[in-house]
Amino acid sequence: MKKYQVLGLMSGTSLDGLDLAFCHLWEGAKGWEFSLENTKDVSYGPQLRDQLKDAIHLSEQDHEQLHKDYGVWLGEQALKFITEKNLNVDFIASHGHTSHHRPDEGYTFQLGDGQLLANNSKKKVICDFRTKDVSLGGQGAPLVPIGDRLLFHEYDFCLNLGGISNMSFEKDGQRIAYDIGLANMPLNFITAKLEMAYDEDGRLARSGHLDNQLLEQLNALSYYQLPYPKSTGYEWFTEEIVPLIESSKASQADLLHTFIHHNCEQIALEAQKHASGPTQKMLVTGGGALNGFFKETLQVKLGPTIEVSAPSATLIAYKEALVFALMSVLKEQGKTNVLSSVTGAKIDSCSGEIFYPQA
Template identity: 65%
Template sequence: MKIFKVLGMMSGTSLDGLDIAYCHIWNENNRWDFEIRQTTTISYDADLYQNLKNAIHLSKEEHRLLHIDYGIWLGQQAKTFIEKHGLEVDFIASHGHTSHHRPEEEVTFQLGDGQQLANASGYKVICDFRSLDVTLGGQGAPLVPIGDTLLLPEYEFCLNLGGISNISFDTDGKRIAFDIGLANMPLNFLTEKINLKYDENGQLARKGQLLPELLSQLNALEYYQLPYPKSTGYEWFIEAIIPLLERSDAKTEDLLHTIIHHNCEQIAHVIIKEKPKPNSQVLVTGGGALNSFFMDTLQEKLGNHCKVHIPPKKFIEFKEALVFAFMSVLKDLGQTNVYSSVTGAKQDCSSGVVFVPKN
């Protein structure tokens, strides 16, 4: 039995840092299994944070240079982590950081040049997991459902609450997944205005009052009426959400409270519509799972239809890094790692681009 030893690297839309997870992944008796053995999250310094946040607005040349520089930085972080912990690594799986995602225009771009990453780290790198699916007519997202299906088959619903919310589940014998809509992106946008990185444990939101008019405006957004497969990102947040928030003169606590109610209404609507079986569980990961007001509100909206399951903190925080490590294993084996039933592409594919060090 071969054990793949992979370093998974993930930077999400919430920009709360670079997640690194050293994983052992193996297949025994036709069942995939894993162990997350070592982890860290590296915060971005102020300059890199701003560069990544504003990457969508950069000129073509500035964007190219950031792609290179960020790839070198990723490679340096990987090398430091591997050496610090004395790890054996077969290869590195890097999601990179999404700067552009407009699949309807066949555009998706993940910053972090794979060749530079390989050169700086000294290890084989598998990255750029979205582009092939987009060229096949897919959304290029969400990609985590391959892990939900093969690594976590005991959960009926897998919900991830990063900058945006996405969900995956089986229906009619196929895996379905899509971006529901908002999660932490608007919450962090609001707390930044009062010099907080985030609302720890949802303490501010819990104190707030519901703003019925804002809730109605959010629930009426066109994106929620679109059929799946669908995905969204920072562009939608800029165009549709920020103007609504900035038109309001309400207290931050009330805005946070209302956003969480909105998020949970949309998530519960999706789950309840699927008519879950009795005792169904929804596995919740991503930063939103650490916000107790978010979780309490979600369970309230779900009622008896489904039970919210919150796993250990390490799994919450590093699930996506684990799944990209797993996707790289499947790519290395030449096996499918993106489902067309999820993304809407013409066919399943084995996505990712391989780079070996050139020094």
């Protein structure tokens, strides 16, 4: 039994920082197992956050420069973490930071140059997990469901509440997953106007009231009518959601309150569609799982037949970094790590690019 020691790096659409998770992964008698040995979150400074947020608008030359600069920065952060904790790392798995995601046009891009990451961390790097699937006609997202299937199979639904919400589940022997829609992206956008990093435990949202007009506008968005497989990202948010926020006369508290209700209604609709038994368990991770008002509202919308279950705060925060670590191990073994049943690609694939440090 080989135990892999992998450092997973994850940066999500919520732009709250870089997640580093040092994981042990091994295949036991009952399937894949893991332990989270060490974790760290590195917040983005204002300049880097703004660069990543606005990367979609950069010229090709400036975008390429950011790709390189961010790769160097990732490598420096990884080396610092490895050195601080005296870690023995087999390789690094890096998701990068998504700047463009247009799978319908055959294009997705994750910032963070793999070669420069390897050079600056002095470790082998496996990264770029989305491009191959998109080239095979897939959405390139969501990718986490392979981890849901292999690491969290005791749950009927695995819901991630990051910048956007996505969910995975088994149906007719296949893993199905797709982006439901919004989660923390609009919440963080609203709190940023108040110079708050986030709404701790959903306290401000809890104090607000429902804006029914805004709720109707949100629920009527055409994305929700699309069949799966489907995925979305920052483009959708800026084009369709931001104008609704900017034109609303509601208070910030009422906006937060309404968005949480909207998010939970859409999640509940999708989960109830696919519920297959009298009682089901839903694993909830991502930043939204730390928001008490979000979780309570979700449980109310789901009703008594689907139980919301949140794991430890560490696993909530670092699950995606863990899953990309698993994906890198599967790449190393030459096994499937992206499921076509999830992405809509022609075939399953063993995705990722490998880089070795160069002097």
